[in-house]
Amino acid sequence: MIEPSEEQKILLDNLKRAVKEKIAPVAAETDRKGTFNWDIASLFWDLGLFQITLPEEYDGWPQTPCHTLCLCIEEIAKACASSALMLLIQAVGSFPLLSAGNQKQKKKYLPRISQGRELIAYLVTEPAAGSDVQAILSTARRTHGHYILNGRKTFATNGAIAGIYSVLAKTGEKELSFFIVDRQQEGVSIGKIEEKCGFRGSNTAEVILEDVQVPQDNLLGKPGDGFAIAMMDFDMSRPAVAALALGISAGAVSYALDYAMDRITFGKP
Ligand SMILES: Cc1cc2nc3c(=O)[nH]c(=O)nc-3n(C[C@H](O)[C@H](O)[C@H](O)COP(=O)(O)OP(=O)(O)OC[C@H]3O[C@@H](n4cnc5c(N)ncnc54)[C@H](O)[C@@H]3O)c2cc1C
Structure with a gap:
């Protein structure tokens, strides 16, 4: 020790x-x-x-x-x-x-x-991607100066109450990238709040991303650094x-x- x-x-x-x-x-x-x-x-x-x-x-x-x-x-x-x-x-x-x-x-x-005392949540897990992080389906499509994020994230601790998210999404067929996303951003909504047996005082939420326009500046590192x-x-x-x-x-x-x-x-x- x-x-x-x-x-x-x-x-x-x-x-x-x-x-x-x-x-x-x-x-x-x-x-x-x-x-x-x-x-x-x-x-x-x-x-x-x-x-x-x-x-x-x-x-x-x-x-x-x-x-x-x-x-x-x-x-x-x-x-x-x-x-x-x-x-x-x-x-x-x-x-x-x-x-x-x-x-x-x-x-x-x-x-x-x-x-500023804001919470930041980690949005990686999806219905079909837990331990197998590379199986995520959420996408980030590049447009002029922006990325358009779409996907469904599950089990996000503090997902419904955090002001900021670290979101993992696919920027290519086998390319994962992290983005900083504001919860207030248009297209972000909260889905199911999990009823758990334990950690009941912890907020565990589904976060839905529908055509969320994220500035290119919010890409963390280079495209493909996410994994x-x-x-x-x-x-x-x-x-x-x-x-x-x-x-x-x-x-x-x-x-x-x-x-x-x-x-x-x-x-x-
Ligand atoms: C309370 C709580 C809070 C969470 N908070 C967050 C969060 O904030 N953000 C987030 O992104 N996710 C969060 N998660 C999700 C968590 O990261 C996933 O539950 C975890 O990654 C496992 O994924 P899974 O549940 O799909 O299980 P699976 O990946 O399906 O695994 C199920 C079981 O199979 C085993 N297993 C999996 N693959 C193999 C293999 N190849 N060989 C042998 N055994 C294997 C695993 O060890 C496990 O025992 C949270 C989960 C919980 C319960």
Whole structure:
């Protein structure tokens, strides 16, 4: 195990307090209601958690962003899996912009997801393309100065509430590309909101793209870079998904232990 740095220890101490006082007390209710908790989102911006993977000038963690993200996600997941997923997906959604965006794109969108406190969602999965990312059917057709996006994205975490999307679409027969898309853009609509067994406080939505006119400037990297960006994003996020699972199991063991030590059976705890 990598020993947390002094800065990480301070962040984790603050986070543990916030989890105990503000997240754990509402976790069961959030799960029961199945609604997104904006108070917790605000808390994550206040604590600087949503900013962890951003560049330093946007309050990011320049040294060890992924490790810091994993530590925080694990801690939050001990009390509330939906809140931990909220943090994870903000990092996943912003990764294409961070890794492939040019300075102009970063200057335009990073202030919105840091000081502007907007959520950014990751629109890759489709009804017939999950693990097999290359099977996506969404298309981005190039016209004069624009791309026209069409397709149906499923299971998009925060899909119905994020202001910005990272969208993967086909720009050629075997060519995938990422685009930054504003949710307010004409042609974007929200479809089915998933009723889930778990992560119920996390918004999981279908997002429909119908002739969405996206400026050419919103292409991230070069045409055809999309698959590599998606794979690099998975490389970044898989340890964080594992940290989330670790946190959920640690939380479950802790709750079970507390209960076992508390209840009386056969005359003793
Ligand atoms: C809560 C939640 C939030 C999500 N959020 C997002 C999001 O924000 N953005 C987004 O784009 N997507 C999101 N997803 C979708 C998620 O990324 C997909 O569910 C995932 O990629 C798997 O795709 P699938 O569900 O189609 O399963 P499949 O790809 O059909 O896989 C089903 C099972 O088969 C296994 N499998 C698949 N291929 C093979 C193979 N070749 N060999 C052996 N085994 C195989 C898989 O491991 C899995 O166990 C979310 C999903 C959930 C449940």
